[in-house]
Amino acid sequence: MPDENPVKIEEKSAKPDAKAPEVKTASDVGIGEARATRFPRYFSVVFAFLFIIFIPLEIFDGLEDRWMGRMFRMRGMEQADPRISIVTIDDASLKRIGVYPWPRGVYADLMDKLFEHGVAVVGFDVLFHERSGKPKEDQKLIDATRRYRKKVVHAMMVKPTPGSYTLQHDYPFKGLREVTKNFGNVVQHMIDLDGQVRGMVITAGKSQEGGWVSDPDRVPALAISMLGVFDGSTIDTVIEKLGDNGMFLNIRGEKKIKRWNEQAGEDLEIATVYGINRVPAWEILDDEADEDAIARLKGGIVFVGLTAAGAFDHYPSPFSEMSPGVEVHATQIDNILNERWINPPFVWGALIITIFMIFLAYRIVSLRPVYAAIGLVVVCIGWTAIVYFAFVNLVIIEFIPPIIAFIGTYLVLIIHRTMMEQQAKAEVRQMFGQYVSPDVVDILVKDPKKLSLGGTKRDMTIFFLDIAHFTTISEKMTPEDLIKFLNRYLTALTDDILNNNGVVDKYIGDCIMAFWNAPLEVKGHRAKACIAAVNCIGTIERLNAEYVDPSMPETPAVRIGLNSGEVVVGNTGSARKLAYTVLGDEVNLSSRLEGANKFFGSTIMASEDTFDDEAKALIEGRELGKVRVVGKEIPIMVYELLGKKGEIDASWEKALPLYHAGVALYNDRKFVEAKAKFQEVLTLKPEDKPTKLYLNVCEDYIVIPPPADQELVFNLTSK
Secondary structure (H helix, E strand, O other): OOOOOOOEOOOOOOOOOOOOOOEEOHHHHOOHHHHHOHHHHHHHHHHHHHHHHHOOOOOOHHHHHHHHHHHHHHHOOOOOOOOEEEEEEOHHHHHHHOOOOOOHHHHHHHHHHHHHOOOOEEEEOOOOOOOOOOHHHHHHHHHHHHHOOOOEEEEEEEEEOOOOOOEEEEOOOHHHHHHOOEEEEOOOOOEOOOOOEOEEEOEEOOOOOOOHHHOOOOEEEHHHHHHHHHHOOOHHHHHHHHOOOEEEOOOOOEEEEEEEEOOOOEEEEEEEEEOOEEEEHHHHHOOOOOHHHHHHHOOOEEEEEEOOOOOOOEEOOOOOOOEEHHHHHHHHHHHHHOOOOEEOOOHHHHHHHHHHHHHHHHHHHOOOHHHHHHHHHHHHHHHHHHHHHHHHOOEOOOOHHHHHHHHHHHHHHHHHHHHHHHHHHHHHHHHHOOOOOHHHHHHHHHOHHHOOOOOEEEEEEEEEEEEEOHHHHHHOOOHHHHHHHHHHHHHHHHHHHHOOOOEEEEEEOOEEEEEEOOOOOOOOHHHHHHHHHHHHHHHHHHHHHHOOOOOOOOOOEEEEEEEEEEEEEEEEEOOOOEEEEEEOHHHHHHHHHHHHHHHHOOOEEEEOOOOOHHHHHHEEEEEEEEEEOOOOOOOEEEEEEEEEOOOOOHHHHHHHHHHHHHHHHHHOOOHHHHHHHHHHHHHHOOOOHHHHHHHHHHHHHHHOOOOOOOOOEEEOOEO
């Protein structure tokens, strides 16, 4: 009797205890992105630290200067103060008047002409250090300077003293110096490494100890000296206005005027317009200057300087490879008169912005790839627009360090992220490639987020399959033949599982453990597991027919246990080796049901939770009764799956209704009537072991009926 004759069931369980293994979460030993979160953080901190070092060391100044030149060209030419003009010693003037250097009398005539037109101040960016060897010509220049001494500024140089750290003042020749009231330094003290002059000093002295501002021998720049003549400004008032002894120049620039040439088939340059007005010297001397130029001279500021090609006094600028030095002085006075100089960058501001940009890139990379790419474009365009807007409003914000920091951080982290994603995909393929269908692997590889790597609870169906008679079979085989046998049978049985969206958890000798509804959700996973189990029976029959081995002592068969319920699924193991598996009482129950087949003589045993309405609509099954397995106090109803609907043999078509009727009578404790039904079943299915079991139990209960309060349960007290 079931209660009095407990049956020992040997069980191969992959899980000795559901509570024993620790479930590792993704943050502990997960794959891909979860494991790689520390690198982006560490890289960002180190990268920010490098910029804290590089920016004060002016590592990026060369690139910053080139970018500033680009912004000047983007802005284009601006018209300078119309009161400022440059009387140019240009190529045309050299052709009219003669080769350079000109006789000193030419400059005297030029002064006379300019002051006749009402010029307020004339500054010469021409050095008269030595006498010319023509006393009469030198005297003309001296006399003209004496006549207009209050309105004329002559050039001098503050230059290094050979073999000394001090500077020396180099004035015009003695006679001219004695009559000159105003001098201006024309040496460019702020020439950058690329040769461009982007800034100018206000004053320079002989010694930089304590700074030129406090040097008693200080001399103003040419433009500052001319500004003093023009409006009474002093060195100190200009420095106070600027807040420093140096200034960044707002270069006015130039633009080319082009016209389409039909013969050449392209735009050809026909003229150049300058932001600071230019008047050729010969036009002033020959009274051929146009009315607009003459009108601008009245009450204006005039610089006289070389612009001819080949002159030594040229510097590259954002607008031209050869801009005349006199234009630098004119730009300085223009900027101060109109308060249009460029405010210098703030080093600490660049540091703060750069660090912020690194943090911003760190955050953007964590977004989805599409949003991260959009973020990259938006930040780059936005930052460029902000810097350019500030530039046209005369404020310099360092562009290069922040943009390099942002793009550098973004590229490194996005490459790292891509590598981690590829590694994660490789790990997904390695972890699941042998155990799930290729379609499922492709889905997981495309979107690893669908794979929950932490231990999570989930409703799943668990499948255990064991090859019957394996011990007997293996004893008669060589190791080589045994491996071939297992590979042949397990491969075919695995295909049945994978083809029905199952996941093979592991192989335990001749046992297969599988599950459904993880890592991807599988709709109707109970029914799919049942179909896979039925297909496995058909596969065994096919393999046995194809590979007949007369020496084999037993014909291979399988026993399958199915159970469904809430289990824990995720990675278990150590940091060195992980296994994606399931844990829980429902897993253990599935294993016990596989072993319980030996008690009933059944082939596929499924719990009532697995053999639900959806499964019953597809699979033909029969009730085996209630069983109480080891470790479970509450008995569960179990069923044997016989085959797919409409595919069971004809004998079962007749025998199954009789079996159902017999079980119903048995449950109603009508053991005599039940016995009769089971005898009818055996006439149709003489070798059916579950029917024989019920027949024997009915015979026992007819002799000694069970107590009325005793539940009809098969107690399986041993594994």
